[in-house]
Amino acid sequence: MNENTPQQLVMRHVIAALVTNEPGVLAHVAGMFAARGFNIDSLVVGRTENPELSRMTIVVTGDSAVLEQVRKQLQKLVPVVKVVDYQDAAYVERDLMLVQVSSKGVGGDADKREEIASLAQLFRARVVDVATDQIMIEVAGSEEKLEALLKLIEPYGIVELARTGIIAMRRGNASPFRKVAMARAAAAESGAGGGVDAADLPPG
Amino acid sequence: MSTSSPQQLSASALSQGHGTPTDKYKGLTGAQAFHRLMAEHGVDTIFGYPGGAILPVFDAIHQAEEFNFILSRHEQGAGHMAEGYARVTGKPGIVLVTSGPGATNTVTPMQDALMDGTPLIVFAGQVATGAIGTDAFQEADMTGITRPCTKWNVLVKRPEDIPRAINQAFMIATSGRPGPVFVDLPKDVTAATITQPVYDQPHLPGYHIREAGTSSEIQRAADMINNAKTPLFYVGQGAILSDGVDVLRKCVDAANVPVTTTLQGLGAFPETDPRSLDMLGMHGAAYANWAVRDADVIVSIGARFDDRVTGKIDAFAPTARAAEAAGTGGLIHFDIAPENINKAIPVTIGVEGDARKNLELLLPLLKPSPRKEWFAQLAAWKKEQPFRYAHDEREFHLKPQAVVEELYKATGGEAIVTTGVGQHQMWAAQFFKYTHPRRWFTSGGLGTMGFGVPASVGGQVGEDILAKAEGRKPLPVVNIDGDGSFSMTAMEMTTAAQYKIHAKSIILNNDFQGMVKQWQDLFYDERYSHTEMHNPDFCKLIEAMHCKAFRVTKLADLPKIMREFIDHDGPAVLEALVEKHEHVYPMLPAGKAVEDMVLDPTPAE
Numbered sequence: 001m002n003e004n005t006p007q008q009l010v011m012r013h014v015i016a017a018l019v020t021n022e023p024g025v026l027a028h029v030a031g032m033f034a035a036r037g038f039n040i041d042s043l044v045v046g047r048t049e050n051p052e053l054s055r056m057t058i059v060v061t062g063d064s065a066v067l068e069q070v071r072k073q074l075q076k077l078v079p080v081v082k083v084v085d086y087q088d089a090a091y092v093e094r095d096l097m098l099v100q101v102s103s104k105g106v107g108g109d110a111d112k113r114e115e116i117a118s119l120a121q122l123f124r125a126r127v128v129d130v131a132t133d134q135i136m137i138e139v140a141g142s143e144e145k146l147e148a149l150l151k152l153i154e155p156y157g158i159v160e161l162a163r164t165g166i167i168a169m170r171r172g173n174a175s176p177f178r179k180v181a182m183a184r185a186a187a188a189e190s191g192a193g194g195g196v197d198a199a200d201l202p203p204g
Numbered sequence: 205m206s207t208s209s210p211q212q213l214s215a216s217a218l219s220q221g222h223g224t225p226t227d228k229y230k231g232l233t234g235a236q237a238f239h240r241l242m243a244e245h246g247v248d249t250i251f252g253y254p255g256g257a258i259l260p261v262f263d264a265i266h267q268a269e270e271f272n273f274i275l276s277r278h279e280q281g282a283g284h285m286a287e288g289y290a291r292v293t294g295k296p297g298i299v300l301v302t303s304g305p306g307a308t309n310t311v312t313p314m315q316d317a318l319m320d321g322t323p324l325i326v327f328a329g330q331v332a333t334g335a336i337g338t339d340a341f342q343e344a345d346m347t348g349i350t351r352p353c354t355k356w357n358v359l360v361k362r363p364e365d366i367p368r369a370i371n372q373a374f375m376i377a378t379s380g381r382p383g384p385v386f387v388d389l390p391k392d393v394t395a396a397t398i399t400q401p402v403y404d405q406p407h408l409p410g411y412h413i414r415e416a417g418t419s420s421e422i423q424r425a426a427d428m429i430n431n432a433k434t435p436l437f438y439v440g441q442g443a444i445l446s447d448g449v450d451v452l453r454k455c456v457d458a459a460n461v462p463v464t465t466t467l468q469g470l471g472a473f474p475e476t477d478p479r480s481l482d483m484l485g486m487h488g489a490a491y492a493n494w495a496v497r498d499a500d501v502i503v504s505i506g507a508r509f510d511d512r513v514t515g516k517i518d519a520f521a522p523t524a525r526a527a528e529a530a531g532t533g534g535l536i537h538f539d540i541a542p543e544n545i546n547k548a549i550p551v552t553i554g555v556e557g558d559a560r561k562n563l564e565l566l567l568p569l570l571k572p573s574p575r576k577e578w579f580a581q582l583a584a585w586k587k588e589q590p591f592r593y594a595h596d597e598r599e600f601h602l603k604p605q606a607v608v609e610e611l612y613k614a615t616g617g618e619a620i621v622t623t624g625v626g627q628h629q630m631w632a633a634q635f636f637k638y639t640h641p642r643r644w645f646t647s648g649g650l651g652t653m654g655f656g657v658p659a660s661v662g663g664q665v666g667e668d669i670l671a672k673a674e675g676r677k678p679l680p681v682v683n684i685d686g687d688g689s690f691s692m693t694a695m696e697m698t699t700a701a702q703y704k705i706h707a708k709s710i711i712l713n714n715d716f717q718g719m720v721k722q723w724q725d726l727f728y729d730e731r732y733s734h735t736e737m738h739n740p741d742f743c744k745l746i747e748a749m750h751c752k753a754f755r756v757t758k759l760a761d762l763p764k765i766m767r768e769f770i771d772h773d774g775p776a777v778l779e780a781l782v783e784k785h786e787h788v789y790p791m792l793p794a795g796k797a798v799e800d801m802v803l804d805p806t807p808a809e
Contacts, residue, residue, distance in 0.1 A: 020410060022217040023359075028351050035352055052220060065546065072543035078356040078376065079217075081410040 008063030012041070014086040014093060014168045015070065017056040018048070020079045028077055029056060038062070038070050042095075042165035053081065057167045086168055093168040096140045099150070102157035104133045112156055123149045134159055217407070218358065218365035218372075225401035234363035234394040235264035238327070241370040243270040247298050249289060249665055250274070251282040255302020257342060258329030260394040262300075274665060274703055276658065277695040279306050283313025284655050284693070285662030287322045288622060291645035292666035292681070294447075296323035296377045303329040304342030307388075308349065312652060314384040315353040319649025320468060321441060323382035325373050326350075332392040333361055346388050355383035363396045367404035375406050380413040381541040382445060413540070416562050417555035425503070425536045425553050426569030432501035432533055434523070434578045435461045438484065438513075441468035442506015442540060444641040448560030449473070452505065455563050459570040462582055464492040466507045467648045471638040481582065482591070485513040487630040490790045490803060491585035497798045498523050498581075500533035506559040508539065509548040510649070511794070519797030520549060528552050538562050589790070591634040594806045596783060599758040604628060604712040604782040606759060607766075608635040608684060611710065614766045620681040622646060622663055624656040624689020627718035630788045632684040643679070654692030656683035657709055661700050664707040680770060683709040687739050688717040694745065700775035701750035708769065709777045711742055714784045722787050742779045752776040 019025045026045055033040050041059040048055045060070055067085065074083045103113040116135050117127050125139035139149055143166060150158075229237050238261050242250070251274045254262045265273065276282035279301045286297025297317075301307055307328035317324040331340040336359075347359045356376045360369045366389070373385040417425075429435055443452050449472050456463055456479060463473040464481040475482055484492035496502065502524045507513070514520040527533025534552030537545050538559055545554035555562055593605040608631050611619070621636055623629040623646045638644050645663065647655035660683035671678035690711045700707045712718075717735040724732055743753035752772050756765040756779070769778040789804035 020217045024347060024351065027348065031352055052217070065550065068546055069543065072545075072547075075412075076541070076543050078408060078411050 044165040100159040222407040223405035235260040252300035257303035279309035281658040284658035288659030288662030289666040317384040324384040330390040350386040357386035359388040416557035435501040436499035440507025446560035451563040474639040490589035500527040628686040660707040
C-alpha cells in the first residue's frame, strides 16, 4: 500500500456466529483464531432456540483488513453456519459479572457494607451474598458499565471476580438470524425437512 | 454449558434426520457399507496400509473387484500417492490406514493437500468407541490433531452414520477449493451391523460455495482489462482445478494479454506460446517478475498471492498500485476461496467463484488490443534474460539443468513430471516446457521433501487408468528428484515394483541438500551446517528394490542413457551425478522487491 493510505482504524468488533452443535466446534474456532494470530477479547458459546445450533459471540480487536479475514476464516469452517459482524448495526450487548468485595476496607476495621451496597444500587447491580467481611455483587450490562462499576469498587478491595464475557443481539426485526428462524419455522410447519435452506445461504 | 444434557452434547450432527432415510444399508456392517460407498463413488484405487483398528474394513474389501489396493511402505507414502493420483486424474485420492501412528503419518500429506488444494480423503481406524480417551493402544486424538490440517474431519460414532460421513467427505474434498478430509472410523463402528434406517444425504448447513461473481464485478473487471495498456494474467492452479484452461486460452486470445503462471499453475497455458512468460516468483523468470512490476492491470486467476510470488508485499506490483490510485488499473483477483481475496494483497476488484465459470462470463466482454509496445518490451526481456546455464563437460560436473532439458527432449514434452522439494524442483519448473494441464504436480505450499517418489507412483497409477479408459498409451510419470528428497521416501519404489507401476525417478545427486546449501552459500558465508549428505549407492539400493537403475556422470553420455531410461518398460531410477556448486537463478530473495532479484551470472548467448 502506498504512503497516502490512511492508517487503518483499529476497532473493537462484536461478531456473532451460528455454529452446528457438535463436539469439537469450540476447539475448532478457538484453534483457528490461535493459528492465524487473531486476538480474541472474549468468546462465549451457548445454546440457541434451535437444538442443532449453538451461538458464539466473539469480541475481536483489529483493523478492517483483520476483521475481513476473521469473518472469512470463520465462514470457511464447515461447522460455522453464519457469521455476522455487528459493526455499524444497532445491537444490545450484555456481560454478566459476579464480584466479591471486601466490606472491611483495605486492611482496616471499617464497615463499608452500606457504602458498597448503595454504589451497587446506582448501577442497578444486586447484592447476592453477604458475609461478615465480604459482599458479593451481581451486575449485568455493557462492558463499559461493568468497567465503570469496577473502577469505583476497586478501592474497597476486590477479593474475587468472574465475568461471562459478552453476548450480543441485533435490535428489532433486522436480525439476519431471523430469516433462518422463520424459514425453519415454516419448514417445520409444512413438515418439510432436509437439504440446505436457501435462507441459510449468504446474501447474493 | 453445565445445563446442557450430556446426551445432547455428544449427539453427532451426522445422526440428525435431514432428508429421506433409506434402508439400503440395512444388514451391512459399517465396513461393508464403506466398501459399497467406495464403489458408488466410482473409486478405482485406494492407497494405504492395514493395522489393528482398521481390520474390519480391510476384511470387507478383501478381493474387492471395484477397486485396486496399493500397499505403500509408509502411510505418508500412501498419502502422497493419493495426492499424485488426484493431481493427474482430478478425482479425489483415497487413503485407508489404521489408528494411532498409521493416522498420524498421514498428517503431512493432509497439510500438503490443504495448502495445494488437492482433493484427498483419509479414512483411518480408531480404537473402539468405549476405549476412546483412555490412552488405549494405538490411540491418538485424530480429530483433534487433524482439525487444522483438513477442510473437514469427523469421528463416526454409529455404523448408521458412515454413509452420510462418506458422502459428505467426498462432497467437501472435491468442491470449492478442493482439499483434505479426514474420517475417523472406530473399530466397533465398522464391525457393527446397521440396523436402523440411514440418512445418507449430506447435511452441511455451514458449507457454502459461491459459483460465480456478480455481473457488475465481471463487467468492472472486463472494463479494467480492456482499458489496460500493460495487462498481465497471473494464473494459478485454480484455472486447472476448475477445468478452465480452454476458456483461459480463449480469454487470452480475445484480450491479447500475456500470461505468467505460478508454480502450481504450470501447464494452465502452453509455455511454447509467445504470450507465455513462464513462471513468476522467487525462482521465476526475470521477465515474468518485470512484467508484474510494469503491469498496470494484474489479473489473478485461481492464484493466491503466495509470499514466494509476491516477495516484499509493499513493493509488489507498483505500476498496478499507481494505476489503482489513478483509477486506470489495479489488481483483479478471481478466487473460489473468499478468504484468499484481500488476504496477502489488498485488491481493487475481488471476484469469488469458480475460475471457469467466471472466465466464461468474462470472455464475451473482452475486447482485442494489439498492445504492440508491451509485447515488444516483453520479447526483449525474454531475449535478454532467458532461463540459462553454462554446460560443463567434465565427469561428475554434469549440470542438473542439462538433465532436465534432456528429459524434455527425450520425451518431446510428452511426460508427466513431479518433483521433491529444492533446487531440482525449481530446475524442473524452469527447464521443462509445460503445455498441458495435469502434467505437472509438485509440493508447492508446504514444500514437502519426499513428495516426489510416492506422488509419481500414485500419479502413474492414475495415468494408467486414464489412458486405458481413453484407449491410448499412458504417458510416463517422471519424478525429478534430489538426493535428499529421494532418500526420505525412496522405499516407495518397492511399492512400484510390487504392483508393476512404471513410475520413474531421476535423482539429481549433488550429495547436498542443494537449496539449503544455496542459502548457506549466499547468506551464511558457506557454513554448510548439516547439509552434506553421505548417500547410499543409489543404484544398488534401487536394484535391491527390484527396480532398474541407471547412472549418468557426464554430458556426453546423457542423451543415450536418458533414452534407455525413458524406454525401459518398468519402474526405474536414473541417478545423475551433478555439479555440487550450482545455484538456481534468477533468485528473488524472500521478502525482497523485484529490484533485488539476483540474475544468473552466466552471460546470455
